[in-house]
Amino acid sequence: MIAAHQVWTTLPTADEITVHLSEQNASSLLLIAADGYESWLTEPNKADIRKLSGLDPLASQWLNQLNASPGAVRIATSGNYSDSELRLLYAMISRSLGWLNNRYTYFFDVMDRRLDYTKEAIPVSKTKAETGYHTDSTAKLYYPDIVGLLCLQPAKSGGESLIANAANLINAILDNHPEYNEILHQPWCRDVITPGTIHNTEAILANDIPLFQYDSEGGVIFRYMRYWIESALIKLGKEVPSSLTVALDSIDDYFAAPEHAMSFRLERGDMLYVNNRFLCHNRTAFEDGEHPRTYVRAWINREVQD
Ligand SMILES: [Fe+2]
Numbered sequence: 453m454i455a456a457h458q459v460w461t462t463l464p465t466a467d468e469i470t471v472h473l474s475e476q477n478a479s480s481l482l483l484i485a486a487d488g489y490e491s492w493l494t495e496p497n498k499a500d501i502r503k504l505s506g507l508d509p510l511a512s513q514w515l516n517q518l519n520a521s522p523g524a525v526r527i528a529t530s531g532n533y534s535d536s537e538l539r540l541l542y543a544m545i546s547r548s549l550g551w552l553n554n555r556y557t558y559f560f561d562v563m564d565r566r567l568d569y570t571k572e573a574i575p576v577s578k579t580k581a582e583t584g585y586h587t588d589s590t591a592k593l594y595y596p597d598i599v600g601l602l603c604l605q606p607a608k609s610g611g612e613s614l615i616a617n618a619a620n621l622i623n624a625i626l627d628n629h630p631e632y633n634e635i636l637h638q639p640w641c642r643d644v645i646t647p648g649t650i651h652n653t654e655a656i657l658a659n660d661i662p663l664f665q666y667d668s669e670g671g672v673i674f675r676y677m678r679y680w681i682e683s684a685l686i687k688l689g690k691e692v693p694s695s696l697t698v699a700l701d702s703i704d705d706y707f708a709a710p711e712h713a714m715s716f717r718l719e720r721g722d723m724l725y726v727n728n729r730f731l732c733h734n735r736t737a738f739e740d741g742e743h744p745r746t747y748v749r750a751w752i753n754r755e756v757q758d
């Protein structure tokens with residue numbers, strides 16, 4: 453079996469990945485935030501991490517849960533906090549898990565911006581569409597180790613979170629379809645959509661990444677974004693090879709089986725952290741109510757960022 457430490461032996465339930473941040477812990481974090489450093493949201497990496505030492509035992513527990521199976525943790529808050537208090541708690545908790553990445557700003561509001569990712573090269577996170585299963589970041593040389601999401605406002609309907617496991621996937625494929633092995637491990641160009649990057653053929657050609665790579669512990673690093681693989685080929689004037697389509701269909705069929713994916717809804721104040729190396733995520737299409745669905749995304753790395 454590949455990547456045994458990442459494999460789900462049974463499908464985790466939302467309750468099994470949920471931990472509760474006590475009101476006492478939340479209050480002490482807000483007291484720390486009120487005491488001097490005002491830039492948790494704008495310069496989180498410059499914050500004095502020692503001030504979070506009270507969180508150390510919890511952060512190690514969360515990281516243990518994130519670094520290997522199940523690979524996800526939902527931190528639920530039970531107090532009645534304002535948006536700015538929740539953003540602060542989220543920034544501090546995110547910082548306790550690693551270094552924040554600034555490509556889309558450290559804390560990026562995920563909302564429907566009434567855009568259409570099929571008409572222009574923009575991230576699906578700016579729309580209300582189902583995203584499809586994916587791992588975050590289309591850039592060859594950068595991916596977050598952990599993706600964080602804070603729910604400030606759930607959707608009126610839809611917008612559920614779905615999580616599936618690429619370590620389980622590769623084991624299932626190698627058992628059932630060893631003929632896909634080469635396709636899954638050879639580089640495929642991805643469309644270039646990261647802000648500040650040049651959108652041209654050369655940039656797309658240079659942005660080639662295999663679907664599956666492995667870290668030094670034999671863990672899976674999955675870089676999956678079907679839409680941007682296919683749109684890159686089209687922009688390069690190439691046909692999508694039928695062998696690739698068949699393999700990608702098989703991956704999507706695997707994820708679509710309810711027994712292979714966690715599905716749950718985040719409530720206001722919930723913080724979801726997902727390992728972006730071996731888990732991939734999806735969200736269902738949604739409709740806003742009076743207040744727009746608002747999540748705050750953070751990209752977190754083990755390595756120093758900035
Ligand atoms: Fe995502």
